[in-house]
Amino acid sequence: MTILKVAGLVKRFGGVVGMNGVDYAFPQGAISAIIGPNGSGKTTFFNLVSGIYTPDEGNIELEGKSIVKLKPDRIARLGIARTFQNIRLFGKMTVLENVLCGMHLQLKAGLFGTLLHLPFVKREEAGAALEAYRLLEYVGLAEFLNEQADSLPYGAQRRLEIARAMASKPKVLLLDEPAAGMNPRETLELIELIKRIQKETSLTILLIEHDMRLVMGLAERIMVLDYGTKIAEGTPDEIRANPKVIEAYLGKSAVAKG
């Protein structure tokens, strides 16, 4: 079953076409990867899906309903959460508060409830802290809960972004190069984490990644972009064997290996 569908997606930046008529349907509950050379439009794709850019043409549907032209916060409300290639944490807040911000949509307290210190607000806050703590434990950051987010080591910051995104209980999770800058051990841990998330929550995960080991080890479906156009899609094995992909992306060494 399809959860997220894009059709004829076009995005232009001045004269440059960032996304040129991409169609794709992402199956629910699966891990799909988007790969392609640098500048092929992968992050643009995420920015379109999460509402940071508005497409010039085409449609994006989440569970059959169009989300084109909605603001990012509306799209988050409908169930799409994401991480960022260049980490975007709330740097001056604590690790726990970062996750609490991610839970924004789960919480109800408003201005007046907070000012009047209503009992439900107190209960909600206590519950939220506990849940945020659980999420931190899940991604292995519980010991850092009171640290300031920008003081964390790089790999931990990436995992915190994942915890924050998961805190909104999304239906679709977009991970933009989650392993970038990680050492091999951290990458392995990350692969385990993503597998576990998917197994335990049956979340749909979309993944942009350069690390082919990670992509081939995790993804069930892969879409390949080049110059904003989809040049291939299929299972990891199909992609590995696809001559177009090898030419555009994996290069000659991959042909020799494969």
Next chain:
Amino acid sequence: MMDKLITGLQGSKYAQAALLALFVALTCAWVFLMDKSVVAFLLLLSSLLLLHYTSFPTKIKWAVGGVMLLLVVPFATSGGASHEAYMEVATQCGIFIAMALGLNVVVGFAGLLDLGFVAFFAVGAYTYAIFSTPQATEFMSGGWLPLTGSYFWLFIFIGGFIASLFGILLGLPVLRVKGDYLAIVTLGFGEITRIIFNNLDKPVNITNGALGISSIQAPNLFGYHFTFPHQFYFIVIAILALVILCVKRLEHSRLGRSWKAIRDNEIAAQSSGIPLIRTKLTAFAVGASFSGMMGVVFAAKQTFVDPTSFTYLESITILVMVLLGGMGSVPGVILGACVITLLNLQVLTEITLWLNQLTMQGIIKVPHALSPSKMQRFIFGAVLILFAIFRPNGLIAARNRKVDEGRLRAANAPVSAKLRDPSGHGEGGSS
């Protein structure tokens, strides 16, 4: 020796309490016995700063602080002829603290640089001024005008409300503007507000233009009139308590976190489901309402308002308070507001008087141009540059709230055990 003393102090609350009490008693006696001593008064107020650094539980600190402000300070200053002068200064401090806390919500929490913040203060002040004088009859008819001083209490909230409405109206267009442009747009709006207040005596006379509005009604509570600074002092303390309570509750709430999230990273905040415009507008409205409430008090206290009280210099003064104290830090901003207000009203004038005396005695010659009481721009400018470069977190840096890890772990233990056991695999999962 010194080190030992300090560690001893840090360890013992009794020693802290004794020292604080001694300090308060001494400065109190000094303020009480001297007719007017700025130094003594400053020391007395700085006991509140000492209180901040003691290791008592927060509730006790607040209680002691309350007693200090409600009983000790009014009593200590009542000794001499300068009672009203002291109380005037303290009242002004309170007014500026509330405004600085309001701007702190906007700049410190939400990261929006507002350079026209004094406009909201003006809105509050004019709201009360217009309706508590015959000014209102210039453009409205009704036998109920002008209102008497017993409406003052209602107007504290009306003033706050109108100011926050104004904040929202102003924010709606302004907050679409990108970060660094926001500063200049708010500056523009601040100027527009002042120009309009300055000229709205025609076609319909609403503000009485540059002449201002005078003979504003004194607050009246069941026949008791508030006219002296020592009376306004208590009104200001009450409002200030309300403002601080609001700020403290908001700071670590869902809304407060949303403000800081927007400040730290707008795009990530939006992607976490935080609506930008609405959240920013709330910051504007909350900040403006504090200013508006104090505007009403200011109008009643001065019994006169005119556009010259609401200039760009005032807006920057409030900004200096926030930056000096520490953006986002409530105790810091309170300290910053006190320091700048005292500097403005007491220290600079005292030094000027002293220098003038020396000049008259022919000891030194200080030209009029360098009179410290006119040096605000110079001092504020230097404070802004120096703090921006060397101490951007201010005198008392904002601190994040730390949660008790042990408590969370304990609360979590039974649940996580339940969550994990049925699934059958622990930390690592499969490979």
Next chain:
Amino acid sequence: MISDLLHSLPQVLVDGLTLGAVYAVVAIGYTLVYGILELINFAHGEIFMSGAFIGTAVMLMFESAGWLGAMPGWLAYMLIMAAAMLVTGLMGVGIERVAYRPLRSAPKLISLISAIGVSFFLQDLVRFIAELSTGSYLISSSTLYNDNLQLRVSKLGGSLGDAFLKTNTVILIVVAVLLMVGLDLFVKRTKWGIAMRAVAQDRETAALMSINVNKVIALTFFIGSALGGATGVLFAQQYGTVDPFIGYVLGIKAFTAAVLGGIGSIRGAMFGGLFIGMVEMFASANLGVLTSGNFGGEYKDVFAFAILIVVLIFKPEGLFGKAVKEKV
């Protein structure tokens, strides 16, 4: 009513052009700095003001030394300009070095605050110096080329009225145009101008191309500030009296001009300056007439601010600028 408008039109055009030329050159200073650092240089209005004071001071010095009669007016004018440009240019470089460079990687909010600090600091500093040396911060000096001219537009017929101006007005406009054309050529044609544009577009890549970024930024501040200082001299010569607070409102209006034209665009700043100058003069002359006396010329500043706000909200890239999107 129309005939009233027409009658004052020639004068409005002349005054608008004069003021607009001032705004335009000051706007270029904002645009240069914003283009390269993405920082609103709040101190630029005060640089303009300092230029006006330095010009006046040199003028007074010439006067008291009795040199004014001894040398031709154009030479005095040029010497004054050169002095003001040199000093304000160096001031700009100093300000960048002291108050902005340490904050280049700090959050934008902090650099803005530092810029506001510089602006305030300079206002009082200039006041001190002026008051210490003359006893008042309002300073007047004699002006060169202040003979009156009359443009007999009324001869053209209709209800057009005559416009009055001074020889200096012509000089002001000509010098302003020369400064702008010179800058445009500098930026487009010279090695340093090209380096400036490169740094504005992408600082890191420019650094990789072995452009000394700090030097280029310092140069930008020198040029922008010298232009501001030169305009200050023109302003002081035109209006005769200066005070330390003229830079603040004028600075905001010039910034408005820069935004209107599209920040970062030099030609945009020229257009924006002229437009704001014209609108302001038109409003100040005709607002009372148009609203039957209900709203007078005192609202003229509201127009500049209103333009600023409307442009920033609806077309933040300005008329000649390019839209920039934050990189995600």
